[in-house]
Amino acid sequence: MGLAKRIIPCLDIAGGRVVKGVNFVDLRDAGDPVEVARRYDEQGADELAFLDIRASVENRGLLYGMIEAVANEVFIPLTVGGGVNTVDDVRALLNAGADKVSINTGGVSRPELFAEASARFGAQCIVAAIDVKQYAPDAWQVYIHGGRTPTGIDAVQWAQEVASLGAGEILLTSMDRDGVRKGFDLRVTREVSDMVSVPVIASGGVGSLQDLVDGIVDGRADAVLAASVFHYGQFTIGQAKAAMRAAGIEVRS
Amino acid sequence: MIAVIDYGMGNLRSVAKALAHVAPDANVVVTSDAAVIRDAARVVLPGQSAMPDTMAALERSGLRDAVLACLRDRPFLGVCLGLQMLFDTSEEGPTRCLGTFAGEVRRFREEELVLPGGERLKVPHMGWSPVAQARRHPLFEGIANGERFYFAHSYHPVPADPALTVATASYPAPFTCAIAKANIFAVQFHPEKSQRAGLRMLANFVAWDGTI
Numbered sequence: 001m002g003l004a005k006r007i008i009p010c011l012d013i014a015g016g017r018v019v020k021g022v023n024f025v026d027l028r029d030a031g032d033p034v035e036v037a038r039r040y041d042e043q044g045a046d047e048l049a050f051l052d053i054r055a056s057v058e059n060r061g062l063l064y065g066m067i068e069a070v071a072n073e074v075f076i077p078l079t080v081g082g083g084v085n086t087v088d089d090v091r092a093l094l095n096a097g098a099d100k101v102s103i104n105t106g107g108v109s110r111p112e113l114f115a116e117a118s119a120r121f122g123a124q125c126i127v128a129a130i131d132v133k134q135y136a137p138d139a140w141q142v143y144i145h146g147g148r149t150p151t152g153i154d155a156v157q158w159a160q161e162v163a164s165l166g167a168g169e170i171l172l173t174s175m176d177r178d179g180v181r182k183g184f185d186l187r188v189t190r191e192v193s194d195m196v197s198v199p200v201i202a203s204g205g206v207g208s209l210q211d212l213v214d215g216i217v218d219g220r221a222d223a224v225l226a227a228s229v230f231h232y233g234q235f236t237i238g239q240a241k242a243a244m245r246a247a248g249i250e251v252r253s
Numbered sequence: 254m255i256a257v258i259d260y261g262m263g264n265l266r267s268v269a270k271a272l273a274h275v276a277p278d279a280n281v282v283v284t285s286d287a288a289v290i291r292d293a294a295r296v297v298l299p300g301q302s303a304m305p306d307t308m309a310a311l312e313r314s315g316l317r318d319a320v321l322a323c324l325r326d327r328p329f330l331g332v333c334l335g336l337q338m339l340f341d342t343s344e345e346g347p348t349r350c351l352g353t354f355a356g357e358v359r360r361f362r363e364e365e366l367v368l369p370g371g372e373r374l375k376v377p378h379m380g381w382s383p384v385a386q387a388r389r390h391p392l393f394e395g396i397a398n399g400e401r402f403y404f405a406h407s408y409h410p411v412p413a414d415p416a417l418t419v420a421t422a423s424y425p426a427p428f429t430c431a432i433a434k435a436n437i438f439a440v441q442f443h444p445e446k447s448q449r450a451g452l453r454m455l456a457n458f459v460a461w462d463g464t465i
Contacts, residue, residue: 002423003374004381004401041448046381075271077403077446097267099301099405099446122302124377124405168377168407197363199375222375252381252401 004252005216006046006223007240008201009230011036013082014054016062020231030231037070040230043237046252047077049102049171049225053146055083064096071097079171081129085109090117094125102127102171105144108151108158111165118166123198128167130159132188133175140174140188147175156191163196170196171225174204179228181207189219201225209235209243216249255459256293259285260314262307268299268332268455271445275456287319295458296323300334301405301443304345304358307334317351324353324437328463331439336432337410339439345408354432355413365426374424377407382422384430384442390419390465392438392457400450402442404430409441436463 011018011033020030030036037048048070052063060083067080080093081102090101107113107128118126131147132140132155140155159170172192174185184202193200202221206212206229215224229235241251255276257269265283272281284290298320300307311317323329324339337343338350343358350358366374381401386393402422409428412418419438420431430441438458444451 001383001399002425003378003404006380071267072270072274075274075446075452076448077405077443095266097270099267099443119303120306123407124379125301168405169379197373197376199377199379223380 002250004046004250005244006201007044007212007237007244007251008047008049008079008223008225009040009045009237010049010051010203010225010227012227013050013052013063013066015059016066019053020228033066034069034073037074040237041074041076044241044252045076045237046223047079048074049079050081051102052080052082064092067093067096067098079127081127085113087113087116087120090121090126094121100125100127100169102129103167104129104131107162108142108144108153111161114162114165114167118168123166123168126167127169127171128159128162129171129173130155130162131173131175134185134188138187143175147178155188156195159192159196163198167198169199169201171201171203177205178203180205181228183207183211184215184219184221184224186214186219189215189221193220193222199223209240212240213244213247213249216244217247254280254282254289254293255295255297256290257281257283257297257299258290258316258320259283260311260316261285262300262302262310265299267443268297268445271452271455272297272459275452276459279459285314285316287316290316290319291322293323293327295328295330295461295463297330297332298335298338299332300338301332302334304334304337304343304348304350304408308338308348308350311338321351321353327436328458328461329437329439330458331437332445333406333441333443336439336441337408339432339437340410340412343408353437354417354434356411356417358408359411360408361424366424368425377405378424379405381447382424382442384420384422385427386420387418390433390438391461392433392454393420394457395453396450402440402444402447402450404442406441433465435465
């Protein structure tokens with residue numbers, strides 16, 4: 001027995017509440033973050049990810065309060081991201097109760113942020129969130145600003161760079177697959193996973209239990225992240241783990 | 254009173270929250286006051302950042318002597334860097350540590366991370382690994398041998414005295430993930446983030462009289 005592959009439900013947060021929507025529009029309130037987090041914890045989630053999709057300055061206090069409330073009751077690792085631009089942003093989220101902080105646009109704008117945050121807080125709590133889109137048969141580029149702005153940066157090269165700068169983990173989201181429910185982009189997942197020495201979380205596109213298995217086996221990811229399939233009750237974390245276990249993947253029971 | 258030592262690195266509240274959760278009647282304080290620490294019935298030394306900054310912060314805080322005093326005589330729990338700090342040196346930096354125990358803290362070696370099938374393990378070692386208990390200890394009460402705990406680290410302790418090791422994990426080679434001697438118990442993993450098993454370990458610590 002060794003390290004278990006992880007299942008990470010992701011919660012989109014706006015104004016301190018869990019929200020659901022399609023492509024960040026038509027947002028609907030989907031509940032109290034503490035209740036949702038507690039439910040996933042009871043189902044056996046290995047970690048929880050929170051993405052502050054508005055990440056506006058005026059909403060920041062609500063986010064900190066929410067993280068603190070969740071951390072008071074749920075004793076598994078919490079990763080929080082959205083609008084992280086400075087070492088002070090990282091510190092504030094860690095102080096609120098986050099165990100790991102994900103950096104996306106802020107790290108593309110200023111790559112030293114990864115090095116500074118990692119030196120200060122340790123690589124184990126700095127996650128590089130990378131949103132990618134395919135633009136040629138075997139090439140993907142990095143997008144920022146919640147997937148609205150192409151950067152021209154090669155996804156695989158960027159993953160290697162953030163890992164060498166000090167990110168301790170990579171959260172790789174395929175925008176082509178996000179919300180489509182046809183499975184992860186296994187090729188880019190595998191490419192990144194093979195090229196970096198830090199753990200990779202596959203994200204974007206889960207529609208079935210087999211997709212989770214494929215992300216680990218074919219994508220060679222260390223963890224799989226999904227949102228809607230869990231939120232809408234298509235299957236539970238327990239069912240996801242049973243499917244992974246049946247496929248010979250080591251999971252935490 | 255249970256003192257969670259705050260030496261200025263932030264993010265030390267997770268342990269306090271988990272302790273308060275398992276022991277609502279215990280007075281859990283996060284403190285940087287040496288007098289309060291010396292007065293506490295039991296003490297927790299947390300830590301989850303980079304070692305050079307962590308040791309520098311401990312020195313700056315002026316709490317080194319209070320920590321050393323508590324290490325001598327009362328139930329003491331070290332978590333993650335709070336375990337690593339107890340050894341002579343860490344390769345991270347490198348950094349000279351407290352030297353309570355002989356030994357060093359080493360980074361996982363690249364050449365040792367390849368599995369027989371060719372798969373290469375990642376660093377940090379991140380996630381839930383089984384903890385194999387080398388011997389019984391009051392802090393393992395009610396926790397199955399081989400129970401998974403949450404790890405997030407790139408460095409691990411290598412005690413000079415193998416008898417110090419009370420549990421190991423494998424990545425893929427076995428490494429010391431918990432040490433125990435007299436009133437001191439320290440773990441590389443994060444009980445405060447290890448759900449039921451972790452909360453049980455913290456409850457055991459709250460009930461522990463500091464003897465084996």
